[in-house]
Amino acid sequence: MNDPENEWPAGGPRWGPRMSDRTIQEILSQLADLRERLPAERAEPLSAGSSWLAAAERDDRLRWVLEQARAVLVELDQDARIIFVSPNVEQITGHRPDEFRGIYVGDRVHPDDLERLIDVSRAMGSGTSPERVRLRAKHRDGGWVHFEAVSAARFRACDGQIHSVSVLCDVTERQEAWARLRESEARYRVIVEANREAILEVDDRGRSTYQTGVARELLGLSSEELSAVSLFTLVHPEDRPRVEQTLRAAFRSGETVKLKPFRMRHQDGHWVWYECTGLSYRRADGERRFIAVGRDFTDRRREEEERRALQQRMEQVQRLESLGVLAGGIAHDFNNLLTPIIGETRLALGDLPARSPLRERLERILRAAQRAADLTRKMLANAGAETLRTDRVDLSQLVDEMAHLVGDGAAAQVAIRYELVKGLPKVEGDVTQIGQVIMNLVTNALEALSERGVVAIRTGDVDLAHSLPNQVPGLGEALAAGHYVYLEVEDSGCGMTADTLARIFDPFFTTKFTGRGLGLAAVLGIVRSHEGGIEIDSRPGEGTRFRVLFPAP
Structure with a gap:
């Protein structure tokens, strides 16, 4: 689009292509030939004040050239008054030639072009290179005709004045075409x-040759910064091979391609997702460019991930609820069977003599039945079906009282570190069930250690200014804002993978050969019945941290 030679001074319009130098030379050649022939052909010399062009214009060859070029010949005296204008001016401007004669040329020129015309006239020399100027002349219908004027010759007329001859080529159609463009x-x-x-335009090296403001805003870079780097270097390393391969194929084929969402680095370092459709085209100079039209996909990507996570969460909640109902039903029926077994066994032991050989067998039966009853209590706790007895529980004191039980399960080279805060608000809950939470979490932590390591048991309280999304399905969408007392158990063991973390609260899921998979399921059921929350932080090889939060009054 840009053509500096076809531009007006600042603020003015741009013009169509110049009048052909070949056309100008043809007109000048005709004028030179006529200047040599006309004085010889006329019997008398031209009288003072007469126009040499008036005589020259009668030549058919010159008339034909002017008509073909849509050009007008104008002769001016030294005061810039029009002496002669060729007859075809009426065809172009709607004015007869006699309407121009004797008037100042500036009276028919657009006011904005007059100063430019005067400057060129003053600078006009006697050299062979014509001086060009673009100007507009008034049409009879009120519009403006666009001319490109060339000073063709200067000569001394019979009246002794210096006259100038100019060729004006009509470029209105070209100007209107440029205006439409x-x-x-x-x-x-x-x-x-x-x-x-x-929208981004890139060359075959990935350098941006054009970009919209939205594209610059997307990446946080200026036009100069984008032009100085290959966009391939801004693409995420995991996505770069796919993007480069697709673009290079598009450069070869010229077909429309759709790039699946990929990541590009923003100026501040974060990654934005970009989705686009594009195709390559060949420029007039033969080089190929690729135009990509796309949009910021980051928010939509985040929404999709959140929707996918919510769906997975709902599925997991449904699975836990189904397993909980199943476990609760089995535990309830199993407990009904255990009640007479335990009762009758105790009665039989009461009736037996102290030295009866059957006593040892009945005691083994009783211990097995009690272990089975303990297992059913865990299953009922997971299902939330166990009766909740409300007490005011000092969490730090409860952990301290259970220290001997906790220590009994620790290996010799395992250190248990207590970090208990005294004077915590008392929790409304079932002391037996909260004690079971402590034991189950500590037991899991000890089993995560091979032979040596550290288990840290902490208590404390925290204020949640805003609701906190629950990490664990089955505990509701979020933990409400408020004051909470927490129990934290952290080990330096092997940690857990993401797949394991997703299933640790499933009833009967275990990674231990001898485990039954009910410990954490029971923890989940107890915390849920106490309207609490659970936070987990675990990575393979880096240990695991559980934090259980109970509402404080």
Whole structure:
């Protein structure tokens, strides 16, 4: 679009291509030939004040050239008054030639062009290179005709004055075409910028040769910064091979391609997701460019991930609820069977003599039945079906009282470190069930250690200014804002993978050969019945930290 030679001074319009130098030379050649022939052909010399062009213009060859070029010949005296104008001026401007004669040339020129015309006239020399100027002349219908004027010759007339001859070529159609093109370009730019699409044009090296404001905003880079780097270097390493391969194939084929969402590095270092469709085209100079039209996919990607996570969470909650109902039903029926076994065994032991050989067998039966009853209590706790007895529990004191039980399960080279805060608000809950939470979490921590390591048991309280999303399905969407007392158990063991973390609260799921998979399931049921929350932080090889939060009054 840009052609500096066809531009007006600052603020003025741009013009169509110059009048052909070949056309100008043809007109000048005709004039030179006529200047040599006319004085010889006329019997008398031209009288003072007469126009040499008036006589020259009668030549058919010159008339034909002017008509073909849509050009007008104008002769001016030294006061810039029009002495002669060729007859075809009426065809171009609607004015007869006699309407021009004797008037100051500036009276028919657009006011904005007059100063430019005067400057060129003053600078006009006697050299062979014509001086060019673009100007507008008034049409009879009120519009403006666009001319490109060339000073063709200067000579001394019979009256002794210096006259000048100029050729004016009508470029109105070209100017209007350029105006339509500029209007179309302006419309295109408005549409492109208004639709909020991130549009990038790149060469075969990945350098941006054009970008919209939305694209610059997307990456946080200026036009100069984008032009100085290959966009491939901004693409995430995991996505780069796919993007490069797709773009290079598009450069070869010229077909439309759709790039699946990929990541690009923003100027501040974070990654944005970009989705686009594009195709390559060949420029007039033969080089190929690729135009990508796309948009910021980051928010949509986040929404999709959140929706996917919510769906997985709901599925896991449903699975836990189903397993809990199943476990609760089995535990309830199993407990009904155990009640007479335990009762009758105790009665039988009461009836037996102290030295009866059957006593040892009955005691083994009783111990096995009691272990089975303990197992059913865990299953009922997971299902939330165990009766909740409300007490005011000092969490730090409860942990301290259970220290001997906790220590009994620790290996010789395992250190248990207590970090208990005294004077914590008392928790409303079942002391037996909360004690079971402590034991189950500590037991899991000890089993996560091979032969040596550290288990830290902490208590404390925390204020949640805002609701906290629950990490564990089955505990509700979020933990409400408020004051909480927490129990934290951390080990330096092997940690857990993401797959294991997703299933640790499933009833009967265990990674231990001898485990039954009910310890953490029971913890989940107890915390849920106490309207609490659970936080987990675990990575393979880096240990695990459980934090259980209970509402404080």
